[in-house]
Amino acid sequence: MEWCAPPARLWGMGGAPEARTTPSRENEMSEKSYRDAIRDAMMEEMDRDANVLIMGEDIGVYEGTFRITAGMLKKYGPKRVLDTPIAEAGMVGTAVGMAMLGLRPIVEMMTMNFAIVAADQILNHAAKVRYFSGGQVDVPMVVRGPQGAGVQLSAQHSQSFESFYAHFPGIHVVAPATPADAKGLLKTAIRGNDPVIFLESAALYGMKGEVPDDPNFTVPFGQSRVAREGKDVTIVSFSRMLQLSLAVAAKLASDEGIECEVIDLRTLRPLDMDPVYASVTKTHRAVVVQEQWKPFGVAAEIAANITETVFDELDAPVARVTGEDVPMPYARNLELLATPHEPEIERAVRKVLYKT
Amino acid sequence: MEWCAPPARLWGMGGAPEARTTPSRENEMSEKSYRDAIRDAMMEEMDRDANVLIMGEDIGVYEGTFRITAGMLKKYGPKRVLDTPIAEAGMVGTAVGMAMLGLRPIVEMMTMNFAIVAADQILNHAAKVRYFSGGQVDVPMVVRGPQGAGVQLSAQHSQSFESFYAHFPGIHVVAPATPADAKGLLKTAIRGNDPVIFLESAALYGMKGEVPDDPNFTVPFGQSRVAREGKDVTIVSFSRMLQLSLAVAAKLASDEGIECEVIDLRTLRPLDMDPVYASVTKTHRAVVVQEQWKPFGVAAEIAANITETVFDELDAPVARVTGEDVPMPYARNLELLATPHEPEIERAVRKVLYKT
Amino acid sequence: MAKAKKESDSAVLDAACAPEWTEILKQMIFIRRFEEATEREFRKGKIGGYLHVYIGQEAVASGIVGALQKGDAVFCGYRDHAQALSLGSDPNRVMAELFGKGTGVSKGKGGSMHLFDVEHGLYGGYGIVGGHLTLAAGAAYAKRYQGSDSVVVCYFGDGAMNIGSFHEAMNMAGLWGHQGMCPIVFVIENNGYAMGTSVERHSALTDLAARVRAYDIAGEKVDGQDIFAVRGVADRVVRQVRETGKPYCIEAVTYRFSGHGAADILQPYRTKEEVEQHRHRDPINILRKRLGEVCGLTDDDVKAMDEWAIERAANAVKFAEESSQPAPDELFADVVAEHGPRPVSEDERE
């Protein structure tokens, strides 16, 4: 399974992006990597709207540590593709100002770990200025970049930030699991009028999938997706863990006839729980899967919502599959222990089925 | 009820701290405000250990915006009571370095809202350096300060940060609800060997309560407390909302004979759920109360844990009482709508009792 | 530091320009009276939260804003009433904002620290010290990107210069300025203190204008109590920044006569004598005296202005008082764009 293979050993070594397919007709699809889907979304929107620009560290001359922006400086020039100093707060803050004045900046974080440095600019400024101005300004901007555990990147470079951001009103938080969603959700983010935290899974950059060619293809926020139908257990996830969940569902179905329904949340804020409730009403059992630390993580919110809303439908407590509650260790053996994998998901499915 | 009265209209106007009682014998108690309990804890520990020092904005010459540090500069001198520039990242970062070298710095944030600026220094440095150094350093430090909704402080100055910090391993997160706990937990924080995020409720600074005089009185981390016994419903809370919960419990008991058991979590990390499970096993119903936004907040984690662990004991889904999911508005009428109050807690209790 | 002597004189004061300066005096008197009214209303409990007034610093707001034109944008900290009034915001609506009323400039949702009036060029009012500097630098980039010749003015205090976002904003502005892409005037409101911490105690280098050289940005000091000096520098600098697209920094040396905020009663960090001393250089008196000397402005003229100002401030209070609180459903408005992405409910789902 390509997407659960270890990511390119070094994030920076992703190889050159593929040549872009020429724009083609509606309803047609092309096979694209998650990386190229992101790149296509940005370039299509830059072609469409001169207000869209991108800024970040080493996105221009260096062509991006993940090469997502390769060739963009050449195509759009230095006024639209801005190499910045190492100044994440500065990048986000200036983007807020640009957005208030009508531009649509995309800020690429080399990795989302560095965005913590910009937390104040995101959480106290981008997320709130519309509100405390009484709605006088739009803040159309995207902060995007890779996150999640890689291979031996250690404690400061391996984190995921869904719950960190999604706690705060005033921003949208997106975490796509497929190339098509990466593209469609990013286009929605760029066209929207609010700050969007767009959390890419570095480990999925190489994953391929069918992506609609239609340049007006977008995926709306707040629409969870049934990624696989099933009747026995509901698995709720997003981003890379969605792919692991699908693998487990496929295995359990073929090996043991256990039919998991797998739901992809896509966006954590807005959070669309309705398909989850509908599913649990059918399966009566739920497992929530996330990569990051358990305490105060995404899975807690999902589990609490399920219990709150469809309590009487539940035949078992909602199970959470999460990373271990430790800073990410460097040693590969410890790192593998720290992150959730298929066996843990499988175990959780059995647990809610009382098949242990 | 003093503690649910609006806080001193302006946080900065807390008045002078009371004269400290002379150290007295074991087992004796004095009535103290939450503010003075914090102040006493710091001064006793500074008296006890020369490695303890305090730094912050306007804590010395200005004597602290909440006057918690009034007189300390005079008593301990400028090497132990450091007025810093407006540089929260600098304050926290330098404290980490001091702590690694054996000092025990206390960093006072004027309000915890400003600590977002220091998020990287807290979450990527203080919380992780012990781990990625393979345990070569202790990081004994406290970041403390007031938080929570005040009166019309608007969106950037009204936030609570329990779930924001408690998601991250490597730090302890404390949120005391009473003067005694404020003192006892802060002393544990100062004597410990890890970074502690000590979240004070600005609205409780004036609240009075009995505090042990014993200078060795401490309250351990990770020990939730049954603040009121009851048999009908378990209310789980912490910090100021614990006091509101107790008020509701008292009212419901005297008016209607509904006996709520109220549990004070005291520390969110480590989180001690055992008394909660024991209580729910008795009451079969639980309400969790927090001041901050519902999505990805503390109450989700508590609710998820309860459901996970004592699912079969529950006669109703766990209810969450939280603030509204909006940046804090300035206008007083909107602010009152945005924050949870006794009626909402009461309503939640009735809901889990199916008495609506 | 170059002294702004020449400009001070170049702001020629003669019969021809007397009406303009008289108008400026009137505005400054009004700002003073307005601020005094806010302090009173705060003490009465009509204004909540934090309140930071501009008393003593009026020439800095009026002097810089006077050099601006339509399309220019202003960002400032929480000490923002004077900027709003100088830019032409309706005083009634500014006061209503402080009262938390729905008629306020920010619909009552921002309060004293978050005045916004985009129509008049005011892009806020921010409460995190230094946090708005990066926003302002980005706004300046946007102006040039959009092909406009507008400039951005960003006000901040001496204390704000020590926080990281100051540094990042300055370096980025400096770099963008090399490409002519950052038409911004940074205005240091150096009132000697960050809350209770004096400049010598919070800044390793106390020559604040000199600090911006580290970013290849030119800076100069100006006497912030002398509106002639401020306006003179501002006229020149704003013109230059508009032409070049390069940032510039003005350090206005001023003093706040009131406490840091309404809660700063004791003021243990300064003596009454120190404050008294600075009151001798009240920016309103400096302008008034000069207008008296050169244009024959009389005490009666000033008295009339003052009465007008007091009444106008009182009217603003009355307007604020009589306005309604925001409607309850305002609580949920303006969190995210109503015209942007939003959750899709079941029936809308395809």
Added chain:
Amino acid sequence: MAKAKKESDSAVLDAACAPEWTEILKQMIFIRRFEEATEREFRKGKIGGYLHVYIGQEAVASGIVGALQKGDAVFCGYRDHAQALSLGSDPNRVMAELFGKGTGVSKGKGGSMHLFDVEHGLYGGYGIVGGHLTLAAGAAYAKRYQGSDSVVVCYFGDGAMNIGSFHEAMNMAGLWGHQGMCPIVFVIENNGYAMGTSVERHSALTDLAARVRAYDIAGEKVDGQDIFAVRGVADRVVRQVRETGKPYCIEAVTYRFSGHGAADILQPYRTKEEVEQHRHRDPINILRKRLGEVCGLTDDDVKAMDEWAIERAANAVKFAEESSQPAPDELFADVVAEHGPRPVSEDERE
């Protein structure tokens, strides 16, 4: 900027001191060979994560560390192997750390970016650019507070100078320095690039040493390829900082011969010629040539050293290879103090 000419000469090189300098040459050759080995092992997949080597910059680590004494503390970024080796860390354990083995200096939990060896004065190894500067400033304060005369050395790159925490650290160090409470030497490893962004493109003011004047901190440039120059400045500066408790900043102008990290293959930001040009000023050759001229060091002497270095690096690889991975329960160790507050289980509860 004052040139460090005099010190360069004052690091007298004659028969008397030849053994010391020969030892330094040996160390630098070893660092080079060690780094080359890490690059090879990285390509073999034995080393994971990010790998940033010091090739070309060796004189900066060796030259500054040489001026230190026991009790001094060193903080650096992720480009930290050379500092560890210069401070006397066991190369076997450094290599084992890169291999993620339990015998590593940080027990295999930190990796290349997080080398720690507190016993030898190394306080890490940090991965967030600029994040460690504040830590180092605090450590310097602690040293004085504790009454010691130790100093702290803080290494960082040219790119790190643009992030907020640089600014906050510098201003606080400057202020504490006024009280003699901040004995720290800031060392800018100016290798011309932050990843692929040249100094002119990331720093509005390219004279980096001059930037620290904004914090009332003295700074000077030194030729970072010339170990005599570096050591000369370091000896003087470290002595001065130890005496005064005031911060000082050394800008070591250097160049990295390898890519930014092991993944930086294409290097579109610089030409092969540029790299070639700088290779003519290889710090090892500069020292080697000088020792040949003055002390008669022969090619055979150097060859012997080199063989020793290659073997020692190979031994480190062997040691690392043969060491065991950390025990699984190490996963949960060192998150918080085992000797500090911790959750209390039911039976311990009173």
